[in-house]
Structures are given as C-alpha cells and as structure tokens.
Amino acid sequence: MCRLLAYVGDPILLAHLVLWPDRSIIKQSYDAQERKMNPSLPSHLCHGNLNGDGFGIGWYSQEGSDTSPCVFTSVTPAWNNDNLARLSRKITSQLIFAHVRAAYPGMPVSEQNCHPFMWGRYMWMHNGVVGGFSKIKRRIVALLSDEAYNTVASFHSDSAASFALFLHHLPSMTAPQSPDVLLQAMQEEMEATSETSLLNFVVSDGNTVIATRYVSPDTEEPASLYFAE
Amino acid sequence: MCRLLAYVGDPILLAHLVLWPDRSIIKQSYDAQERKMNPSLPSHLCHGNLNGDGFGIGWYSQEGSDTSPCVFTSVTPAWNNDNLARLSRKITSQLIFAHVRAAYPGMPVSEQNCHPFMWGRYMWMHNGVVGGFSKIKRRIVALLSDEAYNTVASFHSDSAASFALFLHHLPSMTAPQSPDVLLQAMQEEMEATSETSLLNFVVSDGNTVIATRYVSPDTEEPASLYFAE
C-alpha cells in the first residue's frame, strides 16, 4: 500500500510537490499517517507508515520528439535520494505523477517495479492491492491481446497487470483517445477483479488524468485519496 | 550472451574461481574473448566482449536448515563490486555457480534478472538465447503447471521461462530426484524451442550438475563451454 500524487495545472517546479511541502511525497515515504494496512496481511508484515521500497516520478514535457512522458525511478527510498532532490529542483511540468512504494511482502524491489509505469503516451500508478491476485493472475493475463501482453516488463505484480489490462481495453494502444474512452477502459479494467481489493489507480495520456478511489467489498473503507482544485 | 562457470569438487574458496585466476569470471565480465555474438542482433547492439549487466554467484552450503543454495546477485558489473570481492575471499563450497550477464537489448537489468536463479533446492544459469522467444513465450508459459508458473519473478526473459519449464517437467518440484530424472527434465525443457537458439544451461540440485552445450540449427557453432576434470 503506497502513497501517490498527481498534479495537473500551470507548470510548476517538481520540488513544490515532491520536496518542500509539509506533506510532500518524500514525507509520505517515511511518515504516511494515512497509509492503509493491507487487510490480507498479518500485522507484523505491515511496516507502519513506511513507503521505502523505491519510488518514481513522471511528468509530461514539451521537449523531445514524441508524446511519451519522462519517468525516473529508483530502488532506494525517496527520502535519501540525491538525484530526486536535484531533479525536482530543476524540472517543471504541467502534469506530474509521484509515487512512493510499499512493496507487498515477497514482491521484488526493482526499478522496473516502481511506479509510475509508462507505455507510449500513458503513465499509470496504483495504490492498493488486487485481492487474490495470485489466484486470478493467469486468467487476467490470458485475456490480454499480444500487444498489451508485451507492454510491461513483468506480470508478477497486480499493478503491472492492471496497467496491461487497461491498455488492452483501449480501442487502439497508439492512437489518441478521448477522455470518455479512457474512462471506459479504466472501468473495464476494474471489473476484472472480484475479491477484496483496494484500487486507487491514476492514469494519464498527457492531457486527461483519471483517478479512481475504490474498495471492494463496499463495506470496507477505501484508501484515502485527496482532491483539490 | 553471457559467460558462466560451475564447479563441483573439494570445497574451495570462491575467490579461486571468481577473483584470482587469469580467466576468472571477473575477467569474463570485461574481457570475454569467446563471447558469442547473438546472431539475431545487429552488430552495433553487441557490446563486444563485455558482460557488465549484473552478475550472480551461488553455492551450496552445509549451513542452514534447508537444502536451498545461497545466491548473491547485483546489478553492477562484477569487476567493481566490493561485496563480491569480500564474499569470495571468505566463503568456501563444494558446488559453485557464477554468471556474468550481457543483457539482451531492452531486457531490464535487475537483481531478479541476474543468474543464477534459484527455487527450492535448484540453481539455474543460462548462456545463450532462446530464438524467437517473444513469439513463443505465451505458448511456453501456457504449458506450465500453476506450481511452476509461480516460481519465477518474471517471465519476461527466456532464461527465467526455461527454468520454470525445467521445474514443470520434474515429477515433483519439492522431492529429491535422481540424476536421470533431472537429465530428462532438461531434455524436455529444451525441446520446447525450435528457432535458432543457443542453449548452454547449467542446473544443480546440490548433488548433480547438468550442463548443456547446444545450438539449433546444428549448422551453427554453439557458444563455447569448457570442461575439466
């Protein structure tokens, strides 16, 4: 169960979101007071308010020759990463993602497993857990088109499989899509899960941002997600 | 296309294989004169005699309460890794694996992708490439029992999938097996590939070591593999 942040608006220095605020994403890496405990885990496997299993930032830029975002990930904690501190002081963007990770016990910590994930013009983050993922994984992966299957480095994590499933539900993975179509793909992606799940997803194509806050069954409390305009 | 080393015999300090010889595995990390170029790659993607995309060592030990080997992997090159130099000067074993990796272009470099892979009592290394893997991957993965499917962190690499397929062909993944049975599982694993492939595999259960040197089609030259007794 991680913490994440998305910003869309006037171009802003990343440090204003990542480094300097009282409740910055770096603060969330070592003191996330609202981090929800994974209900399927014994408490001794939950490392309290800690999101120290790597991190990632992503942003869209006017620079470069394609529509893809730029992503920087690392396996070390956000709070002691000098590259993160330096980059965030010198990069501005109008659409920014940031994510600090608390790996599910047994899940590998690698740069490839850090969010945001990217493919083509899309960025994807997840805070939560797809319940019973190990049991439904093969069924989910079998649904994917070859094109979607080949997008992500590994299907070991529920977050990566969810992103592939979202891409699978797009009419075209490469052509631009309207906000309505993105929303529908997100809904179809979320229908694939059935058990107790916490599905706070954020996706963007560089123009639209879709963020979900979802729990199943709805007798549970979803993970917190704040929204300001 | 990597380089690898396996030793079975009297207990020996790892440094005698890893650090000190003229053709040590560390030497192979920056000057592997017999590293075979991947025939399916354009030459500008082949980094000459270099195996600098991480490494791993594995060994069986009398210590500990189970039959599993011990594995140490890292994403940095073997030649500048202080932990490797220190560990290899102070650990002895009678059955040792070492592997320096040249990642296929586009394959992620992570500790989880470094060989040797381990599961239960087994260690596995690969030098070579399963030809056309991206095209046959879904078919191979579909063959696996759930138990074998869940063994490896990622099926993105041909080496990881090959290991899972080997485990799948064992009568039992947890019970000890005779050398003949291990050999048969290896043969069945290798039959799953059809295109141009270089399959130098090494597997051990702590007692037996099986090493293959194979190329398909047999008009090609296989990757070199030396054997001394």
Next chain:
Amino acid sequence: MCRLLAYVGDPILLAHLVLWPDRSIIKQSYDAQERKMNPSLPSHLCHGNLNGDGFGIGWYSQEGSDTSPCVFTSVTPAWNNDNLARLSRKITSQLIFAHVRAAYPGMPVSEQNCHPFMWGRYMWMHNGVVGGFSKIKRRIVALLSDEAYNTVASFHSDSAASFALFLHHLPSMTAPQSPDVLLQAMQEEMEATSETSLLNFVVSDGNTVIATRYVSPDTEEPASLYFAE
C-alpha cells in the same frame, strides 16, 4: 543514529540474529523503538524509528587465507534486501556484527559509508554522533599518521574518522594486539571529542569485542545498548 548488534559465542546462523528474532536487526531497520533522536537536529529531520539508509553485516570466518573479516553492505534498506535474507540463512559465524543506518541529514548514502567498516583484522561500528564534528574534523584528521589516514575511504563521516583515530592509537596497525591495548586505543580515540556526543562504538579484531556506551555531557541519557551473556 542507528542501531547495531554484535554477537560472540558458539557459531550461529546469521539469520538467528538478523532475520528471525522479534527484535532482529531487520525489525530495527523499520521500527527501532529506542532509537535516540539526535539532540542537535530539529525534530522534522529525525525520521522517527527508521534506520533505512543502508545497512551492513560483518563476520569472522575460518575460511580464507587472512585474518580479515567478511563484510556485506548495501544502500537499500535491510528489510527488503534479498541478498541479506539469502546470505543470513546460509552463513554461520562465532563473531558477528550487524548495523542499520540512519544517515545524518546531508551525509551521503553509499556502500562505503555503511557500517561495519573494516581494515585489516578490524571491524568497527558506531551508533551515535560526534558532536560538532564539522568543526573538529580537520583537527582530528591532522592527528592521524599517514598509515591511519589512508585506511578509510572518506573522512566525511564522524564514524569513519573515529575508526581511523582508533587505528592510529594502536601500537601497530598490523600486528595482533592484546585486549588491554585495544581498550586503551578506544579510550584514546574517545578523548578526541568534546562537545555533546553519543558514542556507542563496537570494535573487534576477531578475538576480542569492545563495546562502549557513552554520552557527553553526562547529564544526557546515552543511546540504549543491551548486553546479554
């Protein structure tokens, strides 16, 4: 302000100290309830009960051709390090150090800055802070013999400088020393500090272990250090 552990006794699997106990050093990496806050730091720079800025283990072994210990360090947190989990399940020793680090703000996180430090037959760990180190550093470093000056990779940290100063106070840095002589070198090393300091040091030559628990001024409470026989 870190947490550390030293063991001397019958050979024991490292996992019994590092992985498995309720208050293992891994538990200390994310939930060190007695971690003392650095009195010279504003509270918002103290990351609570967290020691996630790298770690190290060291042990003496009968293997190998010299009297040096073996040390494994990493910049990632102890709680998610697969190499640590694997090594500690398969290595036994009669003299073991372990250390989880909370870096002083601004101090670099690198493998070379992780404890235990080693030189020749010696291992060294520190939990605490040399008060006003930035002001007395040049004076301390100037005291050192060339031989001691060249031992440690960096004098940026108070812990590394303290180790060099300890080595400097030995009659010979290479010849074996009696426990009394080691103790005296430790005392002379500690006299070099004057301001508010927390000096829990542990040093060993493979036979003797010296551990200090010290605070200056003595109106303060020293960092906790437990001792069992």
Next chain:
Amino acid sequence: MCRLLAYVGDPILLAHLVLWPDRSIIKQSYDAQERKMNPSLPSHLCHGNLNGDGFGIGWYSQEGSDTSPCVFTSVTPAWNNDNLARLSRKITSQLIFAHVRAAYPGMPVSEQNCHPFMWGRYMWMHNGVVGGFSKIKRRIVALLSDEAYNTVASFHSDSAASFALFLHHLPSMTAPQSPDVLLQAMQEEMEATSETSLLNFVVSDGNTVIATRYVSPDTEEPASLYFAE
C-alpha cells in the same frame, strides 16, 4: 581514465549528445577507442576501452530558483541505465556535461564519486589522473580554506580534491566571477601537481566553460580531447 563531453550552444535535447550519435557518451562507456591507459598502472588493471564504473550528466536550466546546475549520477554503466535513456530524451539545455567513469583500481564506485561534481553554480569533470596523488593528498588538502574543504563529500579521489582546490582559488566561492578569474583559478589549481599527470578538466559556472588538455611531463601524449565549433 574516463571520457567526457561538454556542450554549449543552442538548447539541444540531451539525447543528441548522450544517446543517439555514433560516438555518443554511451558508446564511450563500452567502446572508448581512444581511452588512454593509465601509465602508472600494470596493464592487467586497465579494462581496455571500458568506462563502466558509473556515469553522470549535468546541465544548466532556466528552471528553479537558483543558479546551480542539475546533476544525475548512477553507479551502474551508462549503456544499460533506463533512467538516463528516459531523461535524455525529454530534457534540453544550452550547457551540458556528460561523463563516463573508469575508476582507478581501489577507488570506490558510488554516486558521490561520479562526475560531474557540483557545488553552488559550478560543475566539474576530470578525465585523467593526478600522479602520485596518495603522496601529495594531505599536502593539497591542507592548503584548502575551510569553506573549500567542506565542499566535497570525500577527498579520497584526485578529481574531488582538484575541484576543491579550484574553488579554493576563487576570490569568492559564491559571487559570480569573470571568465578570466575562472581561468586563473584553474591554472593555480593545476600548479599543485608535479608528477606524471593527465589533467583534462572541464569546469563551468553556467556561462563560461573552461576545458584543459594537459600532460606532465610534456614528453608524454595527453589524453585526447576534441573541440568543434
């Protein structure tokens, strides 16, 4: 002995220098045909045309609230670093440094030891070696003002000490300086060395770039350095 690159001119995507050219800095990381062998090293310690001991990029940006550059460094080789590939495709600058490192044997590989170094408005890179550095290090470090002494994380490397010495020779480390003053500080810095040395330095304050190509004694060939306008 490393390879380095500096660019000043119209804003350009970093990938045009780092990723895409035939002789990009990434190519230099695994195939630096003009890498000069260190004359003071036995040949078996020279890893041929390899600069795989970490890398760094730095650039000046109009973004952010101060005059400091942005620097990204990593201990892994440039050729397999996904963050480098992604960042360089999305960042433009009018003043860019890039450096691939071949560490002197025994020198630690850490992010802090990767070039470019930065302090305040300055970036610094070095390709070469200060001859007999271990013998003159204490004398050089003793020359430094406290302000210059405290700039760099470690004085273990000749490159870091050279940068501190350059800063020491500035009339003020914080006020802007004219090109003439920068040049003079560079000259005074270089006079501190006497033995066989290869001193290809590059320094910038965001406006001026000074690059040196120097060998001592002048009967030797300096390391290659190309210049295009």
